[in-house]
Amino acid sequence: MLLQGATRLLLVPLSRLVFRPVIEGRENVPRRGPVILAVNHLSAFDSVVIPLVAPRPVAFLAKAEYFRQPGLKGWLVRTCLTAIDAIPVPRGGHRAAQDALEVARGVLADGKAFGIHPEGSRSRDGRIYRGRTGVAWLALASGAPVVPVAVLGTDRIQPVGTRLPRIGRITVRFGAPLHFTPSPGARSGQLRRAATDEIMAAIQELSGQERADDYNELSTTV
Template sequence: MADKHVRTDWFLRNIAIGPAFRGLSRLKIDGKEHIPPEGAVIVAANHLSSMDAVIVPLAMGRPTTFLAKAEYFSGSGIKGRLTAEFMERVGTIPVDRAKGRAALMSLDAAQQALEDGRAFAMHPEGTRSPDGRLYRGKTGVARLSLVTGAPVLPCGIIGSHKLLPPGSRRIRPAKVLVRFGPLVQPTGYRSGPMAIRSRDMTVDIMRAIESLSGQEYVDQFSPGPKSTSQD
């Protein structure tokens, strides 16, 4: 499976999607020096568009695994089967957000991906921003880092919502900037109960994302997108 993931990632990045997408988005990347070329790392990015799942792996320059809605793996017809096959080949991990146990199992799969030395991307906000602002992060990223020892790579995405505006099904040309910051190491959060350590680490991760993205910060959890058509 890992070899198939690597081969598919190379094909998508260099032939099938990458060249056209880079031209459409005029993708610019800052902070490449912070990206570990190999080994386990958790990418923590803000979330403005469903296109972020394409943008982050292209900006990373290495195979990067995401969590995705379980519905992407269970669609019917030719389109559904092709979507499920695509998600499987790029190493996406399905998560049923309506079922707590299923979500926990997805995080177990994410932990395994990190233990295998892969890059794994998450959105601490949990869902797309409804208004372009940055909302309070949930502690899943920090907990995964503290359990596995994998460092967190803060990522600020700028402009992806213009590529695919809310409610639209058509991708439009727009400038996209991805900025990576210095790694946040879990070793800096050793003392105290897990709940306190994960919250402190989450606060620092969100501050880093805020600085990178330039978004206004809202100290409350995101209510989710106004339109769910692309979430």
Template sequence: MYRVLHTVVPPVAKAVWRPEVRGLHHVPDSGPVILASNHRSFADSMVIPIVVPRKVVFLAKSDYFTGTGFSGWISRNWFEGLGMLPVDRDDQAAAMNSLQTALEVLGRGEAFGIYPEGTRSRDGRLYRGRTGVAHLAMTSGAPVVPVGLVGTEELQPIGSRFPKLAKVSVSFGEPIRVGGEYEGVPSGRARRDLTDRIMTAIGELSGQEPAGVYNDRAPDA
């Protein structure tokens, strides 16, 4: 299903929306890589796989995979075809297990997409990153490619079921690799510092104002 969708959807989407893409050469053609992006719209998890030639795995809420009837079948196959994996965001244990799922994806040499903010920005600011992205990078050794999305909040505004015509740009920054700079540094401090570096790089690509605080998930998210 992924091969079918990725053969059909990206060419059509690019022809209709004509996204502006910068720095795509920073994404390696093979091997494990973490794509760490700002989060402005539900459409973000489709925009990135559309512009990246290789498969990018994202986590998606489990509700999309558990529907019944024909519509449930369509939803399940659509999200599976896009390379997404289900996660129950309301179950703390499942949320922790999602990090292990991400490490398994990276261990297979695949690309994993993550939003360090945790949920969509509803006011356009860039929120403080949660340190799971640093945990993945330090544990797997995979490079982190920062991604800056602009315009996806107009492509599919919060509350909209279908995408609209909008100008979208996707910028990929230079990979951030973890070397020996954190040797001897307490793990919590190291993860916080690396996460802040990643968020700074994302902010430079997206041009967003930093919020300086964490973003709490809205009840209707």
């Protein structure tokens, strides 16, 4: 725990020095209670950026393999991921995806913040893709508000295929919270689809990305 806190204290100012982030709308993130941060996905670095610039700790899911790498490099990766509250989960298949959502619901039940990329996998062409309905399932199951978030510039910081981030400026915009409640008589699938589309529209408005009307088929999550 002490090492985790010390690592975070080091990473936050270091990230601000290296990436000079422009942060907008931090006041839109509730300081207490469960909240979902729904973020666009341009780079593997996105889920590292958000916990370092948000006004409160934010947990993201991370591939379990990242926590099992050997040697000094593996130790450094585990230490950094633990410092930003990353949660190891196995990947692959519908059952694994649902299990991951249950883990996320547990985070929210503890009154914490959870980050999710509704598109699933990273966009390879810079467009914003149709959202998977897991984010709406999570919002409706937990009752937590959803804060739409746009990250810009991370595709230049760490393009697809690169291992280490480059120096450069990024922008993070936190939008106004969205609230969703179950509607009596409404079909659950339709409700999740409508809520997800509303969330993605809010993210797209913040990011200014061109919209793709289909799913990112490289996705392995819901």
